[in-house]
Amino acid sequence: MNKLAYLECPAGIAGDMCLGALVDAGVPLDYTIEKLNLLGISHEYQLRAELVHRNGQQATKVHVDLTDDHHHHHQGNGHSHHGRHLPEIEALILTAKLPVRAQAASLAVFRKLAEAEGAVHGIAPEKVHFHEVGATDALVDIVGTCLGLDWLGIDQLYCSAMPTGGGTVRAAHGLLPVPTPAVLKLWESRQVPVYSNGIEKELCTPTGTAIAVTLATSFGPPPQMSIQRIGLGAGSRNLPIPNILRLWIGETLVEQAQQEKGGQDAHPTIQETISVLETQIDDLSPQAIAYTFDALFEAGALDVFTQPIVMKKSRQGVLLTVICHPENEQTCETVLFRETTTLGIRRSTQIRAILQREIQRVMTPYGEVRVKVSGSGGVITNVQPEYEDCAAFAKENNVSWREVHRLALQAWYSH
Structure with a gap:
């Protein structure tokens, strides 16, 4: 069973919207703050969340309030000028002792962003001086988002097509057309499908776009999944449509589509x-x-x-x-x-x-054991109790691993 997430971004995507959607979906804000403190920059900001309304719909807005007289804005309203180079950002992340997946994802997002900015300015990624995207607020948005996806246990992330927006935005290098050059370069790197929704504003920021382009498996319609929860992350502006990033969270069994076909029509693998x-x-x-x-x-x-x-x-x-x-x-x-x-x-x-596979659960005299069941075309070819479950019960009860394994198999075949 895979845990999936789908970023639906009709009003665009920004780093704070990603973080807001994750908090709205259940990621504890206290956990996020605790882990972000490991970066050693907690004196530069305060993180808070509030419920807001966008066109009558309730969503979670995350604020990164800077404490060094900078002003925090998203989606083109302005940017912090506390800049850092890529090696400094990587050093902060590497020394923070974050969860492994969150650390690796954070490094990958900033590397992707540096490559895009470097390509725009004709310099090496390591030489890029991140202005708005390397500021304190963006570090919080990117690392916080990666922490949230890790906390939720997301196996695969998908993303919708992205709206282009329009008009201009003021950045560190002056007035830029929307989509900004860095966002265009990020879209180009993954051949992201885009469209115009008629809103002439900056809808997709470099930070939010880099998160999606780096971590998403593919772009387009949502994958087949059973919906478990929806997280709604609010943007800063009021737009003609609700300025909300919707995060769909669900699960899918890899063999589900094959089982629905059934019998001889099912593919063997x-x-x-x-x-x-x-x-x-x-x-x-x-x-x-x-x-x-x-x-x-x-x-x-x-x-x-x-x-x-x-x-x-x-x-x-x-x-x-x-x-x-x-x-x-x-x-x-x-x-x-x-x-x-x-x-x-x-x-x-x-x-x-x-082979098609799924995890089933059986009850033994020592407790519940997960069993991996695999096969093809509706025919089961292999049944294996999970090693970790058998080992845990063997140690706890001072019995052999083989005994717990045998009992789990016996329970499965007799159910």
Whole structure:
């Protein structure tokens, strides 16, 4: 079962709207503040949320009130001038000890933003001086959004097409046309579908656009999902339509579509696109590699494995391979560079066939155990109790893992 989120942005997208939608969807504001304090910039701002109305609809508005005499504005009303370069931003995030997925996602969003700004100005990403997008408020918006998605346990994020807006906006480099050059460059990087809703304002900010372009799996209609909750994040302005970003949160079973087809018409397997990252290492301790495994799985890796290899000058080494969904490629790559001594990572995209699968639950004398059930065309081919559940009950009750495993299988086959 995958937990999905869909960003629906009829009035555009901004960083504070993303954060507001997440808080509205249930992410505790106190948790967000606690984790953001790890960045070491809490003296620069105060974070608060309030319920507001936009065209009669209630939504959550998040405010980042700056304490250094700067003024915080979003969606073209103005920007803070507390700027930072990319290396400084990355250092703040890397030393904050954030949750692994949130850290990797935050780094990826700022890197994407730096690449877009650098392309616009003709300079290297590391040389970009972030003005509005690198200010205190944007750090809070981006890192806070990544923390919220991680807290909700979102496996895949999707996003709607984006409205272009229009008119002009005043930025650090003067008066700019809307969409701004950085937003256009971000759209170009993912071939984002856009349209005009007739509103001549800045609707998509660089910060909000970078979040979506970096983290979204695809852009367009919502994926098939069962809706669990809707989060509504308010923008600053009153527009002809409700200035609200809607975050749909739900779940889907990967085999649901196949099961609905049923019988002989069902495909024997499901095909999906995956990314494969590879790097060879010959100067890292086994303990560090073991830690890297854990960090990669937390970052969304589907599988991680090593193979012994012989490198130049007959040095013994390992080939470290990571398999992940394309949307987690950047975060997994960030983990590899951070936790290992590698100087380069190879990427490839492949198609893999997987069996339909779902998690079921059975009751044993020791408690409830999750069981992974897989098969194809309606025929079950494999049933495996979850290792962690069996191990936990074995330790708790001082019995063998095999005994708990046997009881779980027995319970499943007899239900």
